[in-house]
Amino acid sequence: MxxxxxxxxxxxxxxxxxxxxxxxxxxxxxxxxxxxxxxxxxxxxxxxxxxxxxxxxxxxxxxxxxxxxxxxxxxxxxxxxxxxxxxxxxxxxxxxxxxxxxxxxxxxxxxxxxxxxxxxxxxxxxxxxxxxxxxxxxxxxxxxxxxxxxxQRRKIVRLTVCPQVTQHHIWRGALEEVLGDLKTDMASLERPSPATQMAEQIASACIRFLSDTADAATSSTPSWMRPTPFKKPAGAPPPAKTWQEVLDMFTDVAKSLETDPRLAGHAQKIEAMKEGLYQIRDIVIERDISFKEARRQDCLVQRKLSKSLGHSSRCLYTLLLFYLYGTVxxxxxxxxxxxxxxxxxxxxxxxxxxxxxxxxxxxxxxxxxxxxxxxxxxxxxxxxxxxxxxxxxxxxxxxxxxxxxxxxxxxxxxxxxxxxxxxxxxxxxxxxxxxxxxxxxxx
Structure with missing residues (x-):
C-alpha cells in the first residue's frame, strides 16, 4: 500500500x-x-x-x-x-x-x-x-x-546564556536528545543503508555512555567528574572514562550519516555538538575524587565552555533550545x-x-x-x-x-x-x- x-x-x-x-x-x-x-x-x-x-x-x-x-x-x-x-x-x-x-x-x-x-x-x-x-x-x-x-548587547546575550546552559545535566540531556531524535528517524527509514545501521549502533552505545554520567545521588551533584559514593561497589573500581570517547563516537556517527541525505539535518546537529566536545574531550570521568574537588572541576568545565562557545555557535544555541523546551x-x-x-x-x-x-x-x-x-x-x-x-x-x-x-x-x-x-x-x-x-x- x-x-x-x-x-x-x-x-x-x-x-x-x-x-x-x-x-x-x-x-x-x-x-x-x-x-x-x-x-x-x-x-x-x-x-x-x-x-x-x-x-x-x-x-x-x-x-x-x-x-x-x-x-x-x-x-x-x-x-x-x-x-x-x-x-x-x-x-x-x-x-x-x-x-x-x-x-x-x-x-x-x-x-x-x-x-x-x-x-x-x-x-x-x-x-x-x-x-x-x-x-x-x-x-x-x-x-x-x-x-x-x-x-555590544550580543556579547551580553552570550555571557548571560552560557552559565545557564553549560551545566552538566543540560549538556548531557542535549546530547541524549540529539542521539534520541536520530534513532527515532532512522527507525522510520524503509531501507537503511549499512552505514546508517552502523550509525544507529554507535548512537545506542553513546547513549549508554551518557547514562553512566548521570547524577547518582542528587541533582545538585556535579557529574563531569563523579564524587566517591558513600558505599563503594564491591570489587575493583570501573576504569576511568573520558569525554574523548563521546567525541570519537560522534565523529563516527557523522561519517556514517554522510551517505544518507535523508538524515542531513541530524548530521548538522551531530557536527554542532562536536564543537563543544572538542573543548571537554580531555576531562576524565572518575569516582575517586572528593565532593569539593568535583565541584571545582565542574566550575572549570563550565568556564571553558562559556569561553569557547561563541555567539554564532550552533552548539550553544542547541543547548539553549534544550534548556528552554527540552528539544534540540x-x-x-x-x-x-x-x-x-x-x-x-x-x-x-x-x-x-x-x-x-x-x-x-x-x-x-x-x-x-x-x-x-x-x-x-x-x-x-x-x-x-x-x-x-x-x-x-x-x-x-x-x-x-x-x-x-x-x-x-x-x-x-x-x-x-x-x-x-x-x-x-x-x-x-x-x-x-x-x-x-x-x-x-x-x-
Missing part, C-alpha cells in the same frame, strides 16, 4: 512543479535573487531595506490568485496528514520523519507558495502587508539579527519585523506558519511550534536588555554600562499567525502570546 501511494505521489510531483514555474512567470517583479535565497535570510539591524521595493512592486494579475489558490488546494490535499512545523515534513500524528524526496519537495513548494499568496492577498485587500521572510532559527546570531540587537530541533519559521519608536528601539515580530490541515490538532501543533519561536525571541530580548552584572570569558564579574544618551530598553511585541484551509478564524492566547488563525482565501 505504501509503495502504491509513493508511486502516485511521485507521479503528481512533476506536473505540479511545472505548473509552479508557470505561476512564477505570471507574478511580475519577482527577481531571481529573491526566489533563490529563501533560506538563511540575514536580517540587518534597523528598518528593513526592502520596504520601498515591496511598495513599488506591482500586484499580480487576478488570474495569478486563482491559479495559486487552486494549486495550494491541491497541495494541501496531497499533504494531508503531514506537518510542516519545524524542519523537514513529518507525520502530523506520529511526528516521524517523511523521508521521500518528492514529499519534502512538495511540502517546501506549498510553504513557499502559501507565503507568496498570503502576502499578495494582503496587498490586494488593501491590508497592511506582512513582509514575511523564511529563516531557520539555528543560532543566537540569527535571532539577534531579527531583533536588531547591537554588537532548530525552528524554521516565517518572520516579519516592524521597528518603531525613538531610536528604533521598539520591535514588533510576526512569526507565521502555514498549515496543510485545518483541524484543531494541526492548529494546536502549529501554535506550540510558534510559541517556541516567540519564546526564544523573548528570552534573547530580555537577555540583551539586562543591565545587571555578568561574567566575562575569564570568569571575572563585569558591569555593562550604557552609552551616553542611550534610552531605556524598548518594547517588544510578539505575535503568531497561522494560515490554513478550512480553519476557524480566531485569536488564541497560549503562554502569554497571542496567535491569530486565518483562512487562506481569495482576496
Amino acid at each position: 505504501r509503495t502504491t501511494c509513493s508511486m502516485e505521489c511521485r507521479g503528481k510531483l512533476e506536473p505540479l512543479l511545472r505548473a509552479n514555474a508557470a505561476l512564477r512567470v505570471l507574478a511580475p517583479g519577482r527577481s531571481r535573487q529573491s526566489s533563490g535565497n529563501r533560506r538563511g535570510i540575514h536580517f540587518a539591524p534597523g528598518p528593513a531595506s526592502s520596504e520601498d521595493d515591496e511598495q513599488e512592486r506591482a500586484p499580480p494579475p487576478r488570474r495569478w490568485y486563482r491559479a495559486a489558490y487552486a494549486r495550494l488546494l491541491r497541495h494541501a490535499g496531497s499533504l494531508r496528514g503531514i506537518g510542516l512545523a519545524g524542519g523537514p515534513p513529518r507525520h502530523a500524528a506520529t511526528g516521524s520523519l517523511i523521508t521521500y524526496p518528492y514529499a519534502a519537495a512538495l511540502a517546501a513548494h506549498f510553504d513557499a507558495l502559501a507565503r507568496e499568496f498570503v502576502s499578495a492577498a494582503a496587498v490586494a485587500s488593501r491590508h497592511p502587508p506582512l513582509k514575511l521572510k523564511e529563516t531557520s532559527l539555528s543560532s543566537l546570531t540569527r535571532v539577534c539579527d531579527v531583533l536588531g540587537v547591537s554588537a 530541533r532548530d525552528i524554521e519559521v516565517h518572520v516579519g519585523i516592524c521597528i518603531s519608536g525613538k531610536g528604533s528601539r521598539n520591535v514588533t515580530v510576526h512569526a507565521a506558519k502555514f498549515l496543510t490541515d485545518g483541524d484543531e490538532l494541526a492548529v494546536r501543533s502549529g501554535v506550540k511550534q510558534l510559541s517556541r519561536a516567540l519564546g526564544v525571541f523573548r528570552f534573547v530580548w530580555e537577555a540583551a536588555n539586562t543591565d545587571c552584572d555578568a561574567t566575562n570569558d575569564n570568569g571575572k564579574d563585569v558591569t555593562v554600562k550604557k552609552k551616553n544618551g542611550e534610552d531605556a530598553k524598548g518594547v517588544l511585541e510578539l505575535q503568531g499567525h497561522l494560515w490554513g484551509f478550512g480553519v476557524e478564524e480566531k485569536a488564541v492566547t497560549y503562554r502569554g502570546h497571542v496567535f491569530h488563525v486565518h483562512q487562506i482565501q481569495l482576496p
